[in-house]
Amino acid sequence: MTYSVLDTFAGAGGFSLGFQLAGAKVIGAIEIDQWASETFQFNHPDATVIQSDIKRMTDKQILDTFGGTPPDIILGGPPCQGFSICNKNNGDHKDPRNSLFEEFIRVGRLLKPQIMIMENVPNLIKARTASYELVIDIITSELRKIGYHIDYKILEATNYGIPQIRKRLFVVASRTKLIAPFPEKTHTTMRSPYLMEAHLGICPTLWDAISDLPTLDAREGKEEAEYTIPPQNDYQGILRQGAATLFNHKAMNHSKRLVERFASMSCGHSTSDVPDHLRPLKRNGTEFSEKTYDQNNRRMHPDRPCHTIPASFYANFVHPYQNRNFTAREGARIQSFPDWYIFKGKPTVVSHKLLHREGRLEEKHLCQYNQVGNAVPPLLAKAIAQNILHQLRSQYAGSRQ
Known part of the structure; x- marks a missing residue:
């Protein structure tokens, strides 16, 4: 049996891509951003992609679009800003019932899928409202009200073979209680795992992910290019499967001074470690900036x-x-996107804060880098999907006996 998936707050589609790779059918998406919607539609040509602010969609629009053959599974990552947890000092700890999470609930209430899965930042576990209620307790309560059993867990991407230290919270809501809502660990970062973990694969490294991609200096590369060497390992081979051409591998247009700064840095060093004469300058000035950002x-x-x-x-x-900085394709490799998955829109855009300040909202889109960085790693989503789809099929087979 093939299960259908609707992706809400879909972005470029990494979450639903994982379900597709596990054998599900992606029937649609709801996404507010134009470029992310274009990426989703290009890579899922048979899906119904609605580019819209979900808050502006009426119940009738949702039902008319997706209610004829409702999806079995609804995915979504309502923006964490809606829960006011990204900035602990902002003094505005909103109730998730007044946030975009409520739109996720609304879609579930209307379409009644077998499974709903929400992805978010790990800090959601600790976040509290102004009245000191745990946000996660509110979320689980609201999902129970519409008829679901709830499980949640923070998953680490490296445990599933993704070459990136990335923790994310997943909330699984199911009509029928799942025996094992989350997948077993498949990989370890230890080069010599303990005997009890000898069955686990070794998680790829950063270099395992990108070493076959063409060498580029700053300002080099194109949106569409050729591979220059064959895959160097299994991870690269998996992600290159089905791709004859390399896309989105274009280096940033760095200045000569920035390249010199990078050349002075060893692995582990950041902007705060460079020689004084290469320190960043103030914006539009010739004086050194007094601020250095250790993570930049x-x-x-x-x-x-x-x-x-x-x-x-x-x-x-x-x-x-x-x-140079990473290209969008190198980021996509680190996120475990296959090379055939093409990102639309410009590689980068001017700061969203600047565009908002200057009223240039028509230029405010999610660039390729934003789309890649916001995504759920597809191979992590695939591990989640394989585990859940297996249980759904077992339940279906049992109900037919």
């Missing part, structure tokens, strides 16, 4: 998993051997 432009170690890929990773990480 850190050169990654090749023989370890990468740090968490955030939405703005083009300014976070420096290639382990080349004097």
